[in-house]
Amino acid sequence: MTGGTIVVGGNRKGSGSGAKSETIPPSSPLYLHPSDSPSLSMSQIKFDGENYQLWADALRNGLDAKNKLAFVEGTITKPETIEGAEESLEAVAWRQCNAMVKAWLRNAIEVRLHPSITFSGTVPEIWKELKERYSTGNAPRVHQLKAELNECKQAKDQSVVEYYTRLKSL
Incomplete structure (x- = not known):
């Protein structure tokens, strides 16, 4: 398997097209596989504002x-990119991966919650914002x-698998 090719640079005087082709190795977090797409779904669980922990673990x-x-x-x-300088291969790859992961996050969140993350800049900012807003402890719910859990008992017509699933979800 070869690395993902990224074209860096633009037209420069005296250097033909000026674009140079470099690759990111597949083992790098900056690598995007040709099958990666903004429409890809990372999880079948959609975040609905109430299932944060389950959603976050799946994602x-x-x-x-x-x-x-x-x-x-x-x-x-x-x-870092120096102002006026050409973006490095790593900077281009980081920007592309950040955009891809942002798209994957949006795909995993119900549409009604999209406005709350629309203006967040980077993936870590979005993730942190969602975590701070939705993973907070809720004392009445914990109680x-x-x-x-204390009252959970297996019903006579309930299979062990059903009982275990209910117990585990609590």
Whole structure:
């Protein structure tokens, strides 16, 4: 498998087209596979404003499989570009990957919640905003869940699998 090719640069005097072709290795988080598309869905679970933890775990798993988890964690940062200088290969690749992961995030969020993330700049900013807003503890809900766990018993007509699934979801 070869790396993803990115064309860097534009027309420069005396150098033909001025564009040079460089590659990103497939093992890099900056690599985009030809099958990667903004319409791709990372998870079948859509975030609806109430299922944050389930959604976040599923999405993190999908992003990890695509080697893009570093974008939501913020551990891969945009390379510095000197004003007036040509963008480096890494800066171009980071910008493209950030845009792709943003699209994947939008695809995993219900449309009614899109306005809340529309103006966030980078993937880590969006992820942090969603986490701060929706993963907060809710004392009354925690109490309710603990009470439901204490009262949870297997019904006579309920299979072990059904009971285990209910118990696990609580």
